[in-house]
Amino acid sequence: MVLTSRGAATRRRIVTGAAALFRERGVAQVSLDDIRAATATSKSQLFHYFPGGRSELLLAVAEHEAEQVLADQQPLLGDLTDWRKWQAWRERIIKIYDEQRAGCPLSALTAHLSQADPAAAQKIVIRMNERWQAHLATGVRALSDSGEIDPATDPDQTAATIMTAIVGGATLLQATDSMTYLELALTQALNSLRR
Template structure:
């Protein structure tokens, strides 16, 4: 997996401690994704994970500390999945398969909840500087995966020499985040597919 420079190294825990912490994190991540960070309370996390207040505070000093680790958890999940697609991507057809996977995954939720990282960024970036910095690092990792894919395509002669991998990656990411927002607000993935198709058409304009 690609590691962001903002990743936090976990403290050593017993197997039981790891299981307890993982359970709390999974519950917190799901609650924060569905309800939002601000609306999710530590009492809800404790109750839904079947843990005590002392257990919760043993692993997380406060809600901000929990949020930081939830960001890492969501980033690992998303970037592991994206790396699986983008590390192999070397053609427009591959880019279309990547689009299909994202649209199909969003369709399973009826377009709800948006992007794992984008939703957190939208809620936290203006309110929580450590969270903003961590999210910026993870978005940077994601952009590098995209940019590297376009660089491979250019080096293989599949894109014209004047194609800008970083610019194409930024444009594609912008289209993707807008697509997530449209799918979320309409509860329909059709706008998502249209937005990504237009971004891919722009990349296709550089095809050799």
């Protein structure tokens, strides 16, 4: 569907409004009527932009949340060229998750998987993870090239380990409301990078 700038803005308003409601209340607790009310959208507008109904909207929100996970880390994620910048990025990650707690886009994205088309939602998560891992691997290569870490360090494997620390820590944050797991896992993953 080709949208005018006004149409694109309306669609974006619906998606961001739905995302906020899903984070606040949980996916299962939000109806299309709730989304319409929160975004000042008519039923005809909602189905114009999302003719597939709730499942299509959920996929659009999942795309939005995936983008948000990466956007929240920028510009630091795109410039992991020395150890000082890695430490600043680590602090940014801790701050993001500490502020977001139950409203984190990563957790919201995971919640959408069971409610939307699973195959399509999985592709969204895979694309996000690939992009995230690519940024981290580029940063690991920069550290290796500058001699700050062992040149034999595998960038892709290391990036996957760091991502796993974040995702695991974020999952435990959701379950326990404790930042300890995320802080320890991410610190350990980065400390092992420098050994």
